Amino acid sequence: DQQVKQNSPSLSVQEGRISILNCDYTNSMFDYFLWYKKYPAEGPTFLISISSIKDKNEDGRFTVFLNKSAKHLSLHIVPSQPGDSAVYFCAASASQGGSEKLVFGKGTKLTVNP
Amino acid sequence: EAQVTQNPRYLITVTGKKLTVTCSQNMNHEYMSWYRQDPGLGLRQIYYSMNVEVTDKGDVPEGYKVSRKEKRNFPLILESPSPNQTSLYFCASSPGGYSNQPQHFGDGTRLSIL
Numbered sequence: 481d482q483q484v485k486q487n488s489p490s491l492s493v494q495e496g497r498i499s500i501l502n503c504d505y506t507n508s509m510f511d512y513f514l515w516y517k518k519y520p521a522e523g524p525t526f527l528i529s530i531s532s533i534k535d536k537n538e539d540g541r542f543t544v545f546l547n548k549s550a551k552h553l554s555l556h557i558v559p560s561q562p563g564d565s566a567v568y569f570c571a572a573s574a575s576q577g578g579s580e581k582l583v584f585g586k587g588t589k590l591t592v593n594p
Numbered sequence: 595e596a597q598v599t600q601n602p603r604y605l606i607t608v609t610g611k612k613l614t615v616t617c618s619q620n621m622n623h624e625y626m627s628w629y630r631q632d633p634g635l636g637l638r639q640i641y642y643s644m645n646v647e648v649t650d651k652g653d654v655p656e657g658y659k660v661s662r663k664e665k666r667n668f669p670l671i672l673e674s675p676s677p678n679q680t681s682l683y684f685c686a687s688s689p690g691g692y693s694n695q696p697q698h699f700g701d702g703t704r705l706s707i708l
């Protein structure tokens with residue numbers, strides 16, 4: 481039972497354009513969402529997060545949007561740069577559920593072409 | 595330098611031979627966690643710890659043990675490793691005792707169980 485789904489295994493965009501990475505979740509108890517970026521041979525690094533009390537959070541070129549009714553969030557990268565090429569993981573936690581598990585999606589590999 | 599250190603980085607061993615992967619963080623973080631990354635499956639949480647002597651199961655705890663006797667260390671123990679535990683393992687830590695805080699990841703430990 482996959483609670484956090486990233487249905488696109490890969491995405492390719494041109495430098496300077498917008499990258500949109502999507503994430504869907506099934507557990508309505510999730511109330512905090514995080515995006516991590518991972519380069520080969522390195523551990524994931526935190527990118528941006530959003531609480532369920534918000535519908536948007538922005539940090540420089542990165543914006544995360546949350547649509548609670550659709551149980552959907554997306555990460556927008558504008559403008560995309562070749563250095564953004566990495567695997568992006570969406571993760572979710574449920575602080576009210578009595579558990580401090582963190583559930584990750586399978587990841588989307590982003591390639592930004594020069 | 596703030597970091598999460600895992601050892602060893604690489605290990606090839608045989609079925610049934612007990613092994614321990616160490617994880618240490620120097621940031622005085624309460625929350626620590628272990629993940630495994632497998633192709634097509636993304637990151638899956640094995641165990642987590644909200645503080646000293648407080649541990650709980652993640653999504654894939656079978657075949658693993660952990661302990662948290664002191665705040666900085668969170669070793670992962672495979673009592674009787676099997677080939678299906680061949681994977682890339684990551685340790686992570688975050689401030690506070692909650693999963694919704696951004697986690698700092700180690701660089702990973704690649705285990706091969708023959």
